[in-house]
Amino acid sequence: MKNRGTFLLMFLVLFVVSKSALGQNDERPNIIFLLSDDQTSVATGCYGNDQVKTPNMDQLAKDGVLFLNHYNTTSICMASRANILTGMYEYKTGCNFMHGDLAVDKFENSYPVLLKDAGYFTGFAGKVGFVLEETETEKIEDGLPVGYFDKWGGGPGQTIYETAKNPTIKEYAKEYPHSTRAYGAWAGDFIKEAKSSGKPFCMSISFKAPHLPFTPDPFFDEVYEGQTYKKPDNYGVENATHLAPQAKSGRQYNSYDFWRASEESYQEAIRKYNQLIHGVDYAIGMIRKSLAEQGVDKNTIIIFTSDNGYSCGAHNLGGKVLPYEEASRSPFIIYDPRTPESQRGVQRKMVTANIDMAPTILTYAGIAIPKNMDGENLVPLVEKEKGIKRDHIALTNMWGNDEIQALTVVTEDYKYIYWQYTDDRMQPTEELFHISKDKLEMHNLAQDGAYKTTLTKMRKLYDARYKSMVKDGMKANDYAKYAVLFDRKAPESLKKQYRTLNYEQLLKQEAEDRKNKNIHKK
Incomplete structure (x- = not known):
C-alpha cells in the first residue's frame, strides 16, 4: 500500500508538471x-x-x-x-x-x-x-x-x-x-x-x-x-x-x-x-x-x-x-x-x-x-x-520629396520641428508650437522673443536626439545621409550631396513611371 501511495503521489506530481508545461495552468x-x-x-x-x-x-x-x-x-x-x-x-x-x-x-x-x-x-x-x-x-x-x-x-x-x-x-x-x-x-x-x-x-x-x-x-x-x-x-x-x-x-x-x-x-x-x-x-x-x-x-x-x-x-x-x-x-x-x-x-x-x-x-x-x-x-x-x-519623443519623416523630410521633438507642452531643406525658394525653417495650449498649431513661436528660453531648450532636445540617431542609426538602406541632413549646423554645400528628389522632380518621375506602365500594358 505504501508503494502504491508513493506511485500515486509521483503520478499526481508528474500530471501537474506536464499540465503546467502545456500551459494549461498558465x-x-x-x-x-x-x-x-x-x-x-x-x-x-x-x-x-x-x-x-x-x-x-x-x-x-x-x-x-x-x-x-x-x-x-x-x-x-x-x-x-x-x-x-x-x-x-x-x-x-x-x-x-x-x-x-x-x-x-x-x-x-x-x-x-x-x-x-x-x-x-x-x-x-x-x-x-x-x-x-x-x-x-x-x-x-x-x-x-x-x-x-x-x-x-x-x-x-x-x-x-x-x-x-x-x-x-x-x-x-x-x-x-x-x-x-x-x-x-x-x-x-x-x-x-x-x-x-x-x-x-x-x-x-x-x-x-x-x-x-x-x-x-x-x-x-x-x-x-x-x-x-x-x-x-x-x-x-x-x-x-x-x-x-x-x-x-x-x-x-x-x-x-x-x-x-x-x-x-x-x-x-x-x-x-x-x-x-x-x-x-x-x-x-x-x-x-x-x-x-x-x-x-x-x-x-x-x-x-x-x-x-x-x-x-x-x-x-x-x-x-x-x-x-x-x-x-x-x-x-x-x-x-x-x-x-x-x-x-x-x-x-x-x-x-x-x-x-x-x-x-x-x-x-x-x-x-x-x-x-x-x-x-x-x-x-x-x-x-x-x-x-520621459521628457520628449522624436518624430521622423524620412520618406517622400526632399523638402518634407524632417526631424521633430515633442514634449507634453511643446513641439519643435526643424525643416532642413534649402534651395532658391526656401531656407531651413524652425517651428515651435505650444501644443498644450495650441493643439491646432496656429501660432509658430520660433521667432517670438517671449519663447526664447523654450526654443533654446527644445533645440537642445533636438540636438540630443540627433546625436542618438547618428550613434544608433543604420548606415544601410540610405539612412546614413540623415547624419548630415538633420544636422542643424551642417552647411548646405554638404547637404546638397545627399539630396534625392525635390517635389518637382518627384512629380516628373511619377509621370514617367505612369507613362512607362501604360506603354507596358499596351
Whole structure:
C-alpha cells in the first residue's frame, strides 16, 4: 500500500508538471493588440469629438486608461508598423518605402515572436503593411511572416475592403462582406481556438479601415445619414499661411483635392472616413463580446491605437506623414481588467509613442525587454500618473520629396520641428508650437522673443536626439545621409550631396513611371 501511495503521489506530481508545461495552468494575461489605419485621435469620441459615434472605443477608455498625447514616431504605415512590432525608431529598423524591407533578424526580436517563443498562442489578421527581406526560411511566404504565428489571417499590400478578395478571411464573406466586421468574426474564432490550446494568447489585428479608398461598410449607412460636419478651426488654405514652406511643398498640401474641392466633397469624405472608423468600433464590440462568451474577458488586456493620424483638410493638408498634430497623433487606450477601479477611466498627459507598444506588451507577458528597443514600458504609467520619466519623443519623416523630410521633438507642452531643406525658394525653417495650449498649431513661436528660453531648450532636445540617431542609426538602406541632413549646423554645400528628389522632380518621375506602365500594358 505504501508503494502504491508513493506511485500515486509521483503520478499526481508528474500530471501537474506536464499540465503546467502545456500551459494549461498558465495564468499570464491574454493580450489583444488592435490597430486601425490612418485614424487621427480627434476622430474619436473619447477625445472630445461629439460629431462621431465610437461607443466601444469610448467604453474601452472608460474601463481603462486613455493616453491624451500619443504619437507615431513615423507617420506612415510601413515604417510605423515596423516601429510598433520592434519597439525601435525607423532609423534603427531600416524599414520604410524608399528605404527597404524589414530584416528578418529584427522581426524575430518583435513582440509577437518573443511571446510565441515564451509559450503564447499567437495570431495575426489584417494588413501587414511591410514585407520581410528575402531569406531561407519556411516561415515566410511571399514576404509575409505567416509561419511565425499559430493562426494567420493576414494579407499583402494594403489588403482589400471586400472580404471575398482577401484569401485568408474569404470564408467570412457571405455573412460579413466588408473586411472590418470579418476581422471581428475572425477574432471570435481565434479566441475559441486559443482558449482550447490551454495557453495564454496574443492576438494582433490590423484593420484596413479607415485607409483610402474611403469605402465604408453599407451595414452602417444609417449611422451618419443626413449629418453635416463642422470643419475644424484650422481647416483650409487660409489657416496654412504660417506653416513652413517645406511643409507646403509636397503631396500632403498639393494633392488630396477631395478635402477642398467643394463643401459637398468635404462632407462626403469626412462622412465616409468616420463611417469606416465606426466599423472598427463595431468590430471592437464584437471582440469584447467574444471574450465574455468564452469566459476569458477577466484576464485579457486590450490595447487599441492606430498606425498614424490623418489630416482631413487641416491646414489644407491631406494624408499623413508630416509631424503636425492631426497626422502624427492617434487614439491610444490600454484596458487591463485586473486593475483596481481607481485606475480605470483615467487619463494620462505624458507623451507616449508607437515604439512603446512592444515593451509594454512584453512586460504584461512577463518577458524581459530587449536592450535594442527604444520605447518605454508603460505599465507603471497605467498605474500612476508620473509612472515613467520621459521628457520628449522624436518624430521622423524620412520618406517622400526632399523638402518634407524632417526631424521633430515633442514634449507634453511643446513641439519643435526643424525643416532642413534649402534651395532658391526656401531656407531651413524652425517651428515651435505650444501644443498644450495650441493643439491646432496656429501660432509658430520660433521667432517670438517671449519663447526664447523654450526654443533654446527644445533645440537642445533636438540636438540630443540627433546625436542618438547618428550613434544608433543604420548606415544601410540610405539612412546614413540623415547624419548630415538633420544636422542643424551642417552647411548646405554638404547637404546638397545627399539630396534625392525635390517635389518637382518627384512629380516628373511619377509621370514617367505612369507613362512607362501604360506603354507596358499596351
